[in-house]
Amino acid sequence: MIKACVVSIGNELLNGHTTDTNCSYICGRLLSTGIPVVSAYTVGDDIKQIVRSLKRAAEDADIVIVTGGLGPTDDDITRQAFAELLGVRLQVKSALLKDIRKFFSDRGLPMPEKNIIQACVPKGASVLENPFGTAPGIFAKMKRKLFFAMPGVPVEMKEMLEKAVLPRLAKKGAGSFTIVKKVRCFGMGESVLAEKLGNLMDRGRNPLINSTVGSGIITLHVVASAGTKKQAEQMAKKDVNRLRSLLGNLIFGVDDQTLPEVVGHWLLQNRKTITVAESCTGGLLTKLITDIPGASEYFTHGWITYSNRAKTELLGVPKQLIEKYGAVSEQVASAMAIAARHKAKSDFAIAITGIAGPAGGSKQKPVGLVYISVCDGADCQTKKCLFSYTRELIRTRAALTALNMLRLWSSRAKRLKP
Amino acid sequence: MIKACVVSIGNELLNGHTTDTNCSYICGRLLSTGIPVVSAYTVGDDIKQIVRSLKRAAEDADIVIVTGGLGPTDDDITRQAFAELLGVRLQVKSALLKDIRKFFSDRGLPMPEKNIIQACVPKGASVLENPFGTAPGIFAKMKRKLFFAMPGVPVEMKEMLEKAVLPRLAKKGAGSFTIVKKVRCFGMGESVLAEKLGNLMDRGRNPLINSTVGSGIITLHVVASAGTKKQAEQMAKKDVNRLRSLLGNLIFGVDDQTLPEVVGHWLLQNRKTITVAESCTGGLLTKLITDIPGASEYFTHGWITYSNRAKTELLGVPKQLIEKYGAVSEQVASAMAIAARHKAKSDFAIAITGIAGPAGGSKQKPVGLVYISVCDGADCQTKKCLFSYTRELIRTRAALTALNMLRLWSSRAKRLKP
Numbered sequence: 001m002i003k004a005c006v007v008s009i010g011n012e013l014l015n016g017h018t019t020d021t022n023c024s025y026i027c028g029r030l031l032s033t034g035i036p037v038v039s040a041y042t043v044g045d046d047i048k049q050i051v052r053s054l055k056r057a058a059e060d061a062d063i064v065i066v067t068g069g070l071g072p073t074d075d076d077i078t079r080q081a082f083a084e085l086l087g088v089r090l091q092v093k094s095a096l097l098k099d100i101r102k103f104f105s106d107r108g109l110p111m112p113e114k115n116i117i118q119a120c121v122p123k124g125a126s127v128l129e130n131p132f133g134t135a136p137g138i139f140a141k142m143k144r145k146l147f148f149a150m151p152g153v154p155v156e157m158k159e160m161l162e163k164a165v166l167p168r169l170a171k172k173g174a175g176s177f178t179i180v181k182k183v184r185c186f187g188m189g190e191s192v193l194a195e196k197l198g199n200l201m202d203r204g205r206n207p208l209i210n211s212t213v214g215s216g217i218i219t220l221h222v223v224a225s226a227g228t229k230k231q232a233e234q235m236a237k238k239d240v241n242r243l244r245s246l247l248g249n250l251i252f253g254v255d256d257q258t259l260p261e262v263v264g265h266w267l268l269q270n271r272k273t274i275t276v277a278e279s280c281t282g283g284l285l286t287k288l289i290t291d292i293p294g295a296s297e298y299f300t301h302g303w304i305t306y307s308n309r310a311k312t313e314l315l316g317v318p319k320q321l322i323e324k325y326g327a328v329s330e331q332v333a334s335a336m337a338i339a340a341r342h343k344a345k346s347d348f349a350i351a352i353t354g355i356a357g358p359a360g361g362s363k364q365k366p367v368g369l370v371y372i373s374v375c376d377g378a379d380c381q382t383k384k385c386l387f388s389y390t391r392e393l394i395r396t397r398a399a400l401t402a403l404n405m406l407r408l409w410s411s412r413a414k415r416l417k418p
Numbered sequence: 419m420i421k422a423c424v425v426s427i428g429n430e431l432l433n434g435h436t437t438d439t440n441c442s443y444i445c446g447r448l449l450s451t452g453i454p455v456v457s458a459y460t461v462g463d464d465i466k467q468i469v470r471s472l473k474r475a476a477e478d479a480d481i482v483i484v485t486g487g488l489g490p491t492d493d494d495i496t497r498q499a500f501a502e503l504l505g506v507r508l509q510v511k512s513a514l515l516k517d518i519r520k521f522f523s524d525r526g527l528p529m530p531e532k533n534i535i536q537a538c539v540p541k542g543a544s545v546l547e548n549p550f551g552t553a554p555g556i557f558a559k560m561k562r563k564l565f566f567a568m569p570g571v572p573v574e575m576k577e578m579l580e581k582a583v584l585p586r587l588a589k590k591g592a593g594s595f596t597i598v599k600k601v602r603c604f605g606m607g608e609s610v611l612a613e614k615l616g617n618l619m620d621r622g623r624n625p626l627i628n629s630t631v632g633s634g635i636i637t638l639h640v641v642a643s644a645g646t647k648k649q650a651e652q653m654a655k656k657d658v659n660r661l662r663s664l665l666g667n668l669i670f671g672v673d674d675q676t677l678p679e680v681v682g683h684w685l686l687q688n689r690k691t692i693t694v695a696e697s698c699t700g701g702l703l704t705k706l707i708t709d710i711p712g713a714s715e716y717f718t719h720g721w722i723t724y725s726n727r728a729k730t731e732l733l734g735v736p737k738q739l740i741e742k743y744g745a746v747s748e749q750v751a752s753a754m755a756i757a758a759r760h761k762a763k764s765d766f767a768i769a770i771t772g773i774a775g776p777a778g779g780s781k782q783k784p785v786g787l788v789y790i791s792v793c794d795g796a797d798c799q800t801k802k803c804l805f806s807y808t809r810e811l812i813r814t815r816a817a818l819t820a821l822n823m824l825r826l827w828s829s830r831a832k833r834l835k836p
Contacts, residue, residue, distance in 0.1 A: 016446015028434015040460035072609040282708025283701035290700025304720030
């Protein structure tokens with residue numbers, strides 16, 4: 001079986017400042033094309049160490065995937081290390097230099113001298129295009145081993161991996177296929193979910209089901225391996241269906257679907273619109289909704305009423321209501337939602353008011369207390385939540401819970417309209 | 419100089435499911451005690467691979483720090499790998515077995531048979547206590563090289579590192595101290611910045627200056643090594659001051675300071691308030707501002723006017739102005755800022771309108787075109803920007819550029835008021 005090794009280059013990965021997220025990402029993408037990664041190395045910006053790690057990587061595996069060290073500055077020496085490994089010199093590729101000059105001239109800037117190095121590749125190696133930046137990648141062969149060098153910037157690396165590396169490896173992974181399907185859940189704890197699944201999560205099982213958790217979203221990874229891609233896909237699909245019947249509407253999506261995406265898709269399909277009024281989440285919910293391309297089809301108006309005055313001035317929440325119940329209350333949350341919906345003339349509105357902390361809590365209203373209201377023309381539902389830990393987690397959980405309330409509302413609406 | 423290597427063990431680190439955060443953490447802690455990590459390896463739960471990586475690690479460095487593979491299940495084989503490396507057998511330590519039995523009986527549970535393996539250590543090796551779990555660590559010496567094995571669970575690893583590993587290394591790193599200071603810049607490309615720095619970024623220099631980049635923020639890492647902590651600190655400080663005089667107000671902060679933090683701090687210190695009106699960034703700028711605890715002191719009102727109707731209804735931007743110049747125009751951006759400031763009665767306002775894509779662009783107004791206005795009572799400044807790549811990057815760059823405009827405005831204001 002063809003195997004791969006990942007080499008990550010950069011002093012910042014070894015001085016405690018940057019966690020290497022590229023390595024795990026590359027491992028997952030390679031595995032899904034049937035190529036397991038058997039080892040990974042991290043080295044600093046030191047040419048001897050880089051060359052040594054490339055040699056060791058080629059001892060371990062058939063394919064060596066390198067990230068980092070392709071920038072224009074003097075600490076970027078992956079090109080030089082490749083040239084040394086291959087025993088050749090660096091050459092300026094004039095087509096590449098032209099592209100880099102164009103990148104700068106398109107932006108009305110002169111090309112700094114430093115960028116010339118980015119037009120250099122080791123003699124005999126090929127260029128991997130970088131649609132997102134000036135650092136092209138490198139592809140080289142040595143004694144039947146394949147070496148790929150990509151930039152360390154995650155967004156550039158991911159694009160190059162998909163467009164230039166994986167297509168070159170597509171046929172290599174034949175023989176054993178691994179398919180990973182993800183099932184994404186919201187609304188319960190990880191151990192409760194594990195109990196619901198019972199022996200489906202046994203180790204040694206194929207498909208193997210792992211769970212990871214983040215901001216209340218539990219992702220179940222169904223990893224199916226088989227002799228053919230079709231077989232692996234069928235095994236994974238069977239397990240996904242099992243999970244669906246066990247977990248019902250705790251599941252909001254599959255693979256990389258997000259809550260904003262799922263909710264947005266439903267709004268779009270049903271030609272509904274949504275308005276948002278946020279206090280403690282301060283724009284986060286609206287940001288999540290507008291992350292989705294085309295959100296303008298269902299989202300038009302949003303208010304961030306961070307102060308009491310803003311709640312009264314912008315949404316007309318009565319001053320007396322805030323004085324009587326406090327800004328963090330069921331009454332104010334529902335008044336915000338109803339007013340926002342009315343002003344925007346939308347089908348739905350969501351309002352959030354709470355205490356994100358770290359300061360501002362009291363015994364009656366502790367940090368983490370959040371009221372979330374969802375309303376349509378007929379009904380207004382308000383949920384009292386108590387979230388834990390940090391300001392960031394409280395805000396994220398509040399925004400996701402709001403989206404989940406709308407999702408459950410929409411699935412109820414779907415059931416009501418057969 | 420004493421050097422270290424980190425070895426991370428576990429299939430989950432190589433199948434795309436888990437990002438190794440232990441490695442970076444260990445690197446940072448070791449460096450701060452004067453021991454640089456020169457390389458790091460990741461291997462799966464395979465005894466041959468583990469032994470090979472331990473040997474390679476011992477070639478690279480004097481100290482080898484291992485995490486993972488100390489649990490009670492069959493895929494945990496770090497103990498066996500250590501025994502094979504040392505050429506000795508595993509021995510049951512009866513004191514350890516007693517501790518593990520107690521761990522379970524304290525919790526009213528029977529000890530599973532599987533856990534007996536956790537009482538085993540290679541003959542001649544010592545035990546590192548684990549106050550947080552049942553997996554004790556291992557400490558072994560071979561040919562003057564020191565090997566430490568810790569659990570992979572981050573909370574257990576961190577506790578063991580502080581309590582059992584670093585104290586054993588305290589004297590090793592003496593004679594060399596490393597201090598890392600970060601300088602954070604916004605407003606130019608990485609190669610332009612490198613040219614400004616000239617030979618300050620030379621490899622081999624001490625302090626060593628590295629750069630990393632993300633969303634337009636360039637972080638310069640100043641890594642100073644010296645015989646005493648004070649000396650290293652002084653060297654780092656001197657370089658930070660040099661960078662300050664070379665880069666001026668391209669620098670917005672040091673260490674982990676963020677743009678919203680720096681801007682928020684200035685607003686707070688000067689008792690100024692800010693309002694936001696967002697179109698294409700859809701809440702992101704407001705979210706960044708309210709990420710900062712205590713933002714309610716300077717932020718009260720925000721509008722997300724995503725549609726043309728919202729711009730007119732909520733901010734009173736004249737319909738004719740939008741029809742004449744388009745929603746994405748200098749005129750509409752400044753009208754949004756001026757209206758938002760007026761409505762919120764704040765000192766400053768920021769407005770953003772643009773095309774985040776992927777759809778909605780035209781030849782005249784391409785995806786990535788964004789107008790950003792900042793105004794106070796006397797002046798309104800509007801910047802036309804053309805950002806590249808994805809929707810996410812365009813939105814992030816727009817929000818950060820807006821904060822940076824306010825930062826530069828504030829530094830100008832500071833200069834004007836001596």
